[in-house]
Amino acid sequence: MMKIVGVCACTVGIAHTYIAQEKLEKAAKKLGYEIHLETQGTIGTENALTQEEIDSADISILAIDVKIKGMERFDNITKITVPTDIAIKSPTKLIEKAVEVAKSRSKGIKA
Amino acid sequence: MYVYLKEDDDLMDVKSSINPRTIIVNSSSKSKDEVLKEIIHSMHNAGNVSSEEGFLKSVYQRESQGITGIGNGVAIPHGQSESVVEPGVAIATLKDPIPWESLDDQKTKIVVLFAVPDNSEGAKLHLQLLAQFARKLGDDDVLASLKSAKNVQEITAAFEN
Numbered sequence: 001m002m003k004i005v006g007v008c009a010c011t012v013g014i015a016h017t018y019i020a021q022e023k024l025e026k027a028a029k030k031l032g033y034e035i036h037l038e039t040q041g042t043i044g045t046e047n048a049l050t051q052e053e054i055d056s057a058d059i060s061i062l063a064i065d066v067k068i069k070g071m072e073r074f075d076n077i078t079k080i081t082v083p084t085d086i087a088i089k090s091p092t093k094l095i096e097k098a099v100e101v102a103k104s105r106s107k108g109i110k111a
Numbered sequence: 112m113y114v115y116l117k118e119d120d121d122l123m124d125v126k127s128s129i130n131p132r133t134i135i136v137n138s139s140s141k142s143k144d145e146v147l148k149e150i151i152h153s154m155h156n157a158g159n160v161s162s163e164e165g166f167l168k169s170v171y172q173r174e175s176q177g178i179t180g181i182g183n184g185v186a187i188p189h190g191q192s193e194s195v196v197e198p199g200v201a202i203a204t205l206k207d208p209i210p211w212e213s214l215d216d217q218k219t220k221i222v223v224l225f226a227v228p229d230n231s232e233g234a235k236l237h238l239q240l241l242a243q244f245a246r247k248l249g250d251d252d253v254l255a256s257l258k259s260a261k262n263v264q265e266i267t268a269a270f271e272n
Binding site: 011012014015016017018019020021022023026039041042043044046065083085088089 | 173176177178179181182187189190191214215225227231235238239241242243245246247248249250251
């Protein structure tokens with residue numbers, strides 16, 4: 001099964017972060033993909049991703065408006081980086097795009 | 112400070128983060144500025160903010176950084192300020208939709224305002240509730256119930272599913 005990991009983080013860290021998380025999780029589930037999203041907000045990091053989880057994923061989505069902690073964990077995985085607005089506005093399209101990129105990468109085609 | 116967050120309370124109960132005193136049903140405000148002031152006044156009365164002016168300033172500061180209309184007729188302005196003495200959320204439903212910068216260019220029918228203190232360390236539990244509350248706003252079913260809500264009870268009930 002296609003496995004997606006990612007991080008959501010917005011400027012104040014109270015609203016957009018969590019709305020984006022919910023929207024992406026809902027969209028991924030509906031499309032039948034596994035997703036694990038870490039949130040970095042005012043309350044700190046929640047649902048933290050381990051290096052193992054990231055390394056075993058097919059693709060990562062960073063829905064972020066600010067610099068995030070632990071960016072180096074994503075050094076060896078393809079990243080789709082977007083503002084949280086995109087994740088909130090078009091979660092399904094974003095997931096579909098990520099999966100498309102993941103598939104083309106696994107075939108050795110540069111996306 | 113945390114009057115409704117006792118040790119034995121269920122921290123997952125998002126509903127408990129909504130104070131009925133900060134819910135405004137069918138506001139007749141005609142503009143963003145008017146409704147923000149109306150909501151912030153209710154938050155001042157409920158003890159969330161010490162200075163209405165100070166908090167409003169922080170809300171506008173956030174507004175200047177990006178769009179807070181998340182689409183579907185819902186806006187989620189928020190401010191982080193030393194004027195916030197108790198973190199909280201306030202909700203206003205509008206009689207007539209008002210112009211608001213949004214992701215889908217639709218007018219706003221529901222305004223959900225978050226108040227976050229400058230120093231979040233001491234307020235972590237409460238902010239966790241606010242985060243869970245925000246998450247609910249990413250759920251289309253919750254938004255649908257929220258939009259059809261006609262009174263305070265129906266608004267709080269929208270967050271139960």
